[in-house]
Amino acid sequence: MTIPVMVMGPYRTGTSCVAGILHHLGVHWGSQVGPGDELNPKGYFEDLKFANLVRTLYCEGEFQKTGKVDESLWVEESGRRRWLKEWFDGVKGEGKWKFAGAKHPMACLAGEDLINALGGNLHVIATNRQLDDTVASMSKTRWTHGASIDRDMIVSLFTRRDEFLERFKPPVLWLDHDGIQRDPRLAVEAIWDFLRIPVTCGQFRSAISFVTPAVEAMG
Numbered sequence: 001m002t003i004p005v006m007v008m009g010p011y012r013t014g015t016s017c018v019a020g021i022l023h024h025l026g027v028h029w030g031s032q033v034g035p036g037d038e039l040n041p042k043g044y045f046e047d048l049k050f051a052n053l054v055r056t057l058y059c060e061g062e063f064q065k066t067g068k069v070d071e072s073l074w075v076e077e078s079g080r081r082r083w084l085k086e087w088f089d090g091v092k093g094e095g096k097w098k099f100a101g102a103k104h105p106m107a108c109l110a111g112e113d114l115i116n117a118l119g120g121n122l123h124v125i126a127t128n129r130q131l132d133d134t135v136a137s138m139s140k141t142r143w144t145h146g147a148s149i150d151r152d153m154i155v156s157l158f159t160r161r162d163e164f165l166e167r168f169k170p171p172v173l174w175l176d177h178d179g180i181q182r183d184p185r186l187a188v189e190a191i192w193d194f195l196r197i198p199v200t201c202g203q204f205r206s207a208i209s210f211v212t213p214a215v216e217a218m219g
């Protein structure tokens with residue numbers, strides 16, 4: 001059985017860093033993973049199929065123009081859940097993985113659909129960061145839409161994610177962006193304890209060293 005692990009957090013809250021840790025601990029991230037760039041030089045660790053899917057299903061383009069969630073623009077519910085299930089079935093078909101991860105900011109809007117599409121085994125790692133710091137970090141990116149819209153987007157994503165977690169109560173680990181920077185070992189230990197991933201000492205050390213040099217650049 002493959003357990004889905006969803007890293008949920010708005011833009012610039014440390015989701016790429018957490019996903020990178022998971023990668024070093026042996027979590028599968030799909031057969032097509034996006035490369036890094038000047039903002040995240042070590043990579044975004046996004047399954048490109050999943051990222052492109054949630055961008056489309058939840059209409060990221062329009063969301064970024066207004067910062068407001070408008071469900072009337074989304075793909076209809078049965079279609080969203082069918083596509084998400086097909087994505088995960090494809091991931092499972094890539095090998096016998098105990099854990100398969102995915103992340104994208106728009107996943108904050110997809111919680112109920114993910115539960116329905118993937119089943120009750122969904123595990124969530126939720127990233128948090130101070131709002132002003134998140135907006136400031138967002139302003140440095142090529143996808144900023146101005147401080148007001150950036151703030152509205154981030155608040156919308158935090159709100160919808162937290163409402164989902166409170167209502168459906170999947171297994172969740174909360175991680176703070178600044179806390180990961182202060183103590184990478186503690187963050188890696190928390191992730192290992194949450195998922196109980198069978199890892200080697202080398203994988204554990206690799207996950208810690210991955211965080212330390214580049215975490216400030218990673219969203």
